Amino acid sequence: MPEAVAAWYQFKDLGILERVEKVTKIHSDLVAGYRRDFGKYAGKVNAALIESVFNIIPTQLSLFIDESVKRFKFKNIYKRKYCYTDYETAIHWLLRCRLALANYPIEGKPKTPLAAYKKDNMVKLFLFDVGLLNHMLGNSYKEIKQQKDEYKGYVAENFVKQAFTAMGIDPTYS
Numbered sequence: 001m002p003e004a005v006a007a008w009y010q011f012k013d014l015g016i017l018e019r020v021e022k023v024t025k026i027h028s029d030l031v032a033g034y035r036r037d038f039g040k041y042a043g044k045v046n047a048a049l050i051e052s053v054f055n056i057i058p059t060q061l062s063l064f065i066d067e068s069v070k071r072f073k074f075k076n077i078y079k080r081k082y083c084y085t086d087y088e089t090a091i092h093w094l095l096r097c098r099l100a101l102a103n104y105p106i107e108g109k110p111k112t113p114l115a116a117y118k119k120d121n122m123v124k125l126f127l128f129d130v131g132l133l134n135h136m137l138g139n140s141y142k143e144i145k146q147q148k149d150e151y152k153g154y155v156a157e158n159f160v161k162q163a164f165t166a167m168g169i170d171p172t173y174s
Contacts, residue, residue, distance in 0.1 A: 003030075004131055020141040027135035034099060042093065049090040052078045057100060057125050058136040061154040071105055071124050084121035091125065101126040101161050102171045114173040124174070126161040133158050 004026045011019050034054070039047040056077050072091075074083055081087060094100035102125060104118040111117065127133040133155065134144065164172050 017141065023131070024135065027132055031132060031136060041097075045089045045093045049078055049081070049087065050093055053087060053090045053125075054094060054099060055136070057127050058133050061126065061133070061158060062137055071122050084123075088120070091123070094125075099128055101128055101165050103161060104171055104173050106173050110173070118171075118173065126158045128162065128165075130155060130159050130162060 004023045007022045007026055008019055011022050014022075035051055038050045038054070042050055060073060074081070074087055077087070084091075091100070091102075095102055102123050104114075105122055105124060106114055106117045107122075108117075127136070161172060164170065
């Protein structure tokens with residue numbers, strides 16, 4: 001986020017923990033603002049459903065299942081909603097707003113064009129910013145630095161997805 005990066009450099013005379021605190025405040029304000037905007041701009045899409053999907057993306061990415069979460073899981077996110085069709089409009093809304101990024105796992109041997117083998121209900125969602133990803137998970141600077149060999153693959157995966165999107169490669173396939 002440009003504001004968070006600017007603050008990091010603006011307060012370079014402060015200690016690292018004070019700088020992290022400034023950036024954390026910016027991240028907190030941004031996430032709160034996005035959540036407020038869901039109700040304001042959602043239109044006919046259920047704002048609470050959008051917020052539920054947005055909130056669960058970091059948690060789902062950070063799950064350690066067979067070394068990587070393969071796709072978005074639809075159960076236990078929102079009451080009486082269990083499958084892709086229940087979440088389709090909320091996911092589409094987040095993707096259009098660029099708050100979520102999509103990757104489509106391709107089953108079997110990949111063939112070109114990859115888009116022809118994409119299944120909308122087999123999607124892996126990423127957050128649009130790694131800093132906000134860690135903020136939403138409650139990962140502090142100290143915790144991130146103390147993790148040595150523990151699984152942090154979801155941060156790397158999200159970073160790579162962000163980089164591909166910034167280069168205009170979107171959606172991606174795996």
